[in-house]
Amino acid sequence: MIGPSSSHTAGAARLGALARAIIGEPPTQVEVGLHGSFATTGPGHGTDLAIVAGLLGMTPDDTRLPLARQIAREQGIAITFHECDLGEVHPNTARLELVAASGRKYLVQGSSLGGGDVVITLVDDFPVEITGELPMLVVVHHDQPGVVAAVTARLAADVINIAAMQVSREQRGARALMLIGTDEPVPDDVAAGIAAIDGVAEVRVVPRV
Amino acid sequence: MAYGSFKELLAAAGSTGTLAAAAIAREAQDTGASESDVRVRLASTLEVMGEAIETGLAGTLRSRSGLVGGDARRVSVSAPRLAGDTFTDVIARAMAVAEVNACMGRVVAAPTGGASGVLPAVITTMATRLGSPPDALVDALATAAAIGGVIAARATLSGAAGGCQAETGSAAAMAAAAAVEMAGGTPEQAGHAAAFAIQGLMGLVCDPIGGLVEVPCVARNATGAAISLAAVELALAGVEFPVPLDEVIDAMGQVGRSIPPSLRETARGGLAATPTGRSLAGERPIR
Numbered sequence: 001m002i003g004p005s006s007s008h009t010a011g012a013a014r015l016g017a018l019a020r021a022i023i024g025e026p027p028t029q030v031e032v033g034l035h036g037s038f039a040t041t042g043p044g045h046g047t048d049l050a051i052v053a054g055l056l057g058m059t060p061d062d063t064r065l066p067l068a069r070q071i072a073r074e075q076g077i078a079i080t081f082h083e084c085d086l087g088e089v090h091p092n093t094a095r096l097e098l099v100a101a102s103g104r105k106y107l108v109q110g111s112s113l114g115g116g117d118v119v120i121t122l123v124d125d126f127p128v129e130i131t132g133e134l135p136m137l138v139v140v141h142h143d144q145p146g147v148v149a150a151v152t153a154r155l156a157a158d159v160i161n162i163a164a165m166q167v168s169r170e171q172r173g174a175r176a177l178m179l180i181g182t183d184e185p186v187p188d189d190v191a192a193g194i195a196a197i198d199g200v201a202e203v204r205v206v207p208r209v
Numbered sequence: 210m211a212y213g214s215f216k217e218l219l220a221a222a223g224s225t226g227t228l229a230a231a232a233i234a235r236e237a238q239d240t241g242a243s244e245s246d247v248r249v250r251l252a253s254t255l256e257v258m259g260e261a262i263e264t265g266l267a268g269t270l271r272s273r274s275g276l277v278g279g280d281a282r283r284v285s286v287s288a289p290r291l292a293g294d295t296f297t298d299v300i301a302r303a304m305a306v307a308e309v310n311a312c313m314g315r316v317v318a319a320p321t322g323g324a325s326g327v328l329p330a331v332i333t334t335m336a337t338r339l340g341s342p343p344d345a346l347v348d349a350l351a352t353a354a355a356i357g358g359v360i361a362a363r364a365t366l367s368g369a370a371g372g373c374q375a376e377t378g379s380a381a382a383m384a385a386a387a388a389v390e391m392a393g394g395t396p397e398q399a400g401h402a403a404a405f406a407i408q409g410l411m412g413l414v415c416d417p418i419g420g421l422v423e424v425p426c427v428a429r430n431a432t433g434a435a436i437s438l439a440a441v442e443l444a445l446a447g448v449e450f451p452v453p454l455d456e457v458i459d460a461m462g463q464v465g466r467s468i469p470p471s472l473r474e475t476a477r478g479g480l481a482a483t484p485t486g487r488s489l490a491g492e493r494p495i496r
Contacts, residue, residue: 003310003325004422006318007367007474037369040475041420044273046313061257066313091369091473114367114375115320115357183241 001060007092008045011112016054018132019096019108021206029099033084036091126177132209134181140201143169143176147199160184213362215454222396229348232355251347258329261316265305270312277423281305295338300431302330307430311423320357320366323422324376326430331384335391352390353383364462368415369474371465377433378410385440404450404457405440414472416479419490
């Protein structure tokens, strides 16, 4: 990693990278809220630089990390930071409101747990737990019988093992979210096959970060 | 290297012989990589550690604020070495890596950036002292990672969540366990060394001046490494810590949760809140 803090720099870069992977398209505008220790000591630790570096696709050991904000400006990505109070969350938490090239808006919130370990806790309205340790399939779908079975059957057909799985919904019969951690990365054609399943609204493949 | 308890790690070492071997076997199992691939990855991590030591000891870096840089070289060249070469080399190397980290150079989080100096300093100096082959350093890193994994699972490695004890305390424990195995100590002795290191740093707060990972962080890598060395000597002499390592780690986590937020990496208490700390923070804007 590039110093000085694994939570505030390396972890922050991984949070940025996960946010970028979760939205699945380049952001054009990002508003970052920094909570707790991220807010009070973040500037000294380069947290801002690291989050931007992650959003740009840099890894925590990329020596261009200190130049990340400048590189973002050159690429026309508007990124602003502010302090915020998110209540009873981990002291190193960031909340990213992103606008993608398509104009679509996203919300991604996550915490840096120490030693570079991170967890994304919120994607749009859904509470989640995405650590970047496993490749992750994010499936937004309609809450109806058979969707989970169809998705897992498709993975089984391609010999992709499910290591972890989490299903949540906004309310019965409404929009729902499947998070599937896999041992093997999910190839694009399999993801496309899953996206075509009846009841599935969208599929994103989040790699190990 | 995900063992949830030292007890479990120790049991695994019962069949593999060392904590290092148990750690590498588990990592291979968890990631699907071969054991030799795991060793190759650890060896490349060691290279980054070695480069950071060299860069820091060269003494040409200055941090963003100008508060740190060049002290590792000063220690290496000018210290009176009253406690012997091993001791002085360890504290100089610990500061060297911590200075590189403070200057946004490349380091290995071990377990964190703020505490990145302790582990490389202790194991590389121990390798010189013992005349260890390069493979022994790979083993040492595996042992250290397994101990760090247990601490992450049971408590925290984050200064913001648990204070400096969670960072330099964890680093000192990881380094002490690794060094004990390098010196031919048993897995049990390695566990005692880790327990001695954590008890010596229990309660240490995180109070960085200006919110920068500079003062006192660089010096704390040196003093944390010194405690790690003490723990190694105690354990290798056969002294046992009566509280099992898992319970010591749990206690560290509990203490961390009791530390007020002002002393957990918010730069609002401790040294950061002293008149000098505040003035240094104010006089040295970082951008």
